[in-house]
Amino acid sequence: MDKNRTQFAILGMLSLQPMSGYDFRKSAGQCLGYFWQESYGQIYPTLKKLLEKKYVSRQSRRSKGKPDRHVYSITDKGLKVFRAWLDLPATVEKKRNEMLLKVFFGGKSDVSEQIKELETLKETNEMVLAELKEIDDWHVRNYDHHALTPYWLITIRFGIHRISAMIEWCRESIEILRHLPKEAVASVPDPISFYFKSRKE
Amino acid sequence: MDKNRTQFAILGMLSLQPMSGYDFRKSAGQCLGYFWQESYGQIYPTLKKLLEKKYVSRQSRRSKGKPDRHVYSITDKGLKVFRAWLDLPATVEKKRNEMLLKVFFGGKSDVSEQIKELETLKETNEMVLAELKEIDDWHVRNYDHHALTPYWLITIRFGIHRISAMIEWCRESIEILRHLPKEAVASVPDPISFYFKSRKE
DNA sequence: CTGATCATGTAAAAGGTTACATGATTGG
DNA sequence: CCAATCATGTAACCTTTTACATGATCAG
Numbered sequence: 001m002d003k004n005r006t007q008f009a010i011l012g013m014l015s016l017q018p019m020s021g022y023d024f025r026k027s028a029g030q031c032l033g034y035f036w037q038e039s040y041g042q043i044y045p046t047l048k049k050l051l052e053k054k055y056v057s058r059q060s061r062r063s064k065g066k067p068d069r070h071v072y073s074i075t076d077k078g079l080k081v082f083r084a085w086l087d088l089p090a091t092v093e094k095k096r097n098e099m100l101l102k103v104f105f106g107g108k109s110d111v112s113e114q115i116k117e118l119e120t121l122k123e124t125n126e127m128v129l130a131e132l133k134e135i136d137d138w139h140v141r142n143y144d145h146h147a148l149t150p151y152w153l154i155t156i157r158f159g160i161h162r163i164s165a166m167i168e169w170c171r172e173s174i175e176i177l178r179h180l181p182k183e184a185v186a187s188v189p190d191p192i193s194f195y196f197k198s199r200k201e
Numbered sequence: 202m203d204k205n206r207t208q209f210a211i212l213g214m215l216s217l218q219p220m221s222g223y224d225f226r227k228s229a230g231q232c233l234g235y236f237w238q239e240s241y242g243q244i245y246p247t248l249k250k251l252l253e254k255k256y257v258s259r260q261s262r263r264s265k266g267k268p269d270r271h272v273y274s275i276t277d278k279g280l281k282v283f284r285a286w287l288d289l290p291a292t293v294e295k296k297r298n299e300m301l302l303k304v305f306f307g308g309k310s311d312v313s314e315q316i317k318e319l320e321t322l323k324e325t326n327e328m329v330l331a332e333l334k335e336i337d338d339w340h341v342r343n344y345d346h347h348a349l350t351p352y353w354l355i356t357i358r359f360g361i362h363r364i365s366a367m368i369e370w371c372r373e374s375i376e377i378l379r380h381l382p383k384e385a386v387a388s389v390p391d392p393i394s395f396y397f398k399s400r401k402e
Numbered sequence: 403c404t405g406a407t408c409a410t411g412t413a414a415a416a417g418g419t420t421a422c423a424t425g426a427t428t429g430g
Numbered sequence: 431c432c433a434a435t436c437a438t439g440t441a442a443c444c445t446t447t448t449a450c451a452t453g454a455t456c457a458g
């Protein structure tokens with residue numbers, strides 16, 4: 001069994017409901033969008049492979065003009081493989097945050113631009129936070145409607161915590177940038193080993 | 202100019218100090234590790250390309266037994282390219298969190314295993330948090346030693362905020378899992394559209 | 403009438419990991 | 431004496447993005 005994760009994202013969504021590749025893209029965007037994303041270049045070839053392995057079955061519906069609509073359902077075999085994957089420990093994602101990489105090296109040449117960017121980021125995140133809170137509320141009100149609700153709540157709250165942290169970080173960072181010393185500070189001869197003395201002390 | 206980001210991570214570190222591929226791996230691990238990671242399979246080929254483009258220069262030192270040590274320095278040309286990149290807007294990373302993907306679909310079959318995992322995650326993060334706080338303190342005490350200190354503080358505080366949020370999320374999620382209804386709840390006919398009614402209301 | 407949405411898919415290129423090869427020195 | 435660290439690199443593989451192709455229908 002291979003460990004391509006796209007297939008498990010698809011199997012997972014199919015375990016909730018049969019759907020097409022297009023449906024998957026849309027509903028995954030809404031259900032998983034905050035922590036999982038897939039592009040069509042992954043989805044369609046993966047569905048093909050899943051069909052070959054008999055992890056899913058396919059019903060085609062003719063339509064005029066549009067391409068045929070292919071609706072996929074998970075098979076018992078697929079469900080078994082999916083549940084086995086759930087029991088495996090999750091691999092830790094490689095961390096890559098280009099914004100932070102730029103900040104570490106001093107960011108944009110113009111400090112007022114840096115501040116403006118953080119303000120925009122803060123506002124964007126405040127809007128997303130409001131959305132997530134609405135979804136959260138709705139799940140609390142409808143806690144009993146689906147066995148997975150507690151898990152859906154947990155994932156949404158991950159988003160709420162993370163975004164709240166981001167907003168607070170933006171606020172603090174804007175403060176730091178506003179009170180930056182006007183004059184450039186002298187550089188020490190060996191900046192990096194200097195930076196990391198703290199870890200050895 | 203291409204947009205491979207490994208080259209900018211390398212140029213950035215070289216803008217602080219000349220170093221070898223091996224040094225980069227090590228010092229980037231300490232300086233950037235929390236938000237940026239590179240493997241050797243990327244580092245050495247990228248250094249080669251940077252040399253071809255004359256963004257870096259190389260001094261070789263013979264050593265017996267070990268391979269020759271190649272120390273790279275950033276050139277004026279390289280510095281110009283790097284600064285131009287800093288001024289460009291950062292691309293947003295694709296979100297992928299396998300742990301959350303598993304949680305969304307109910308996670309491991311055994312709930313006590315789920316709780317145990319979250320407890321371990323919480324403890325790991327508490328240790329990392331303590332480390333980050335130490336580095337933070339050190340930078341506050343040595344604020345004047347390097348012109349980039351405010352930016353280094355900002356990146357570290359990003360980590361502090363994010364990890365604190367993670368710890369709080371672990372705590373809350375463990376609570377939710379401990380109070381899970383013992384009996385499985387009835388499934389509604391169309392779970393996904395049901396899930397997302399909230400967004401349309 | 404124009405842009406979004408519906409709907410499928412492919413191919414080439416880029417990006418990234420992993421395992422391998424080599425082998426001396428150093429610290430516990 | 432064993433494991434880690436020093437130190438460079440390659441090759442095969444896997445993963446992911448992007449651009450392309452096609453074209454109807456629907457809402458404003």
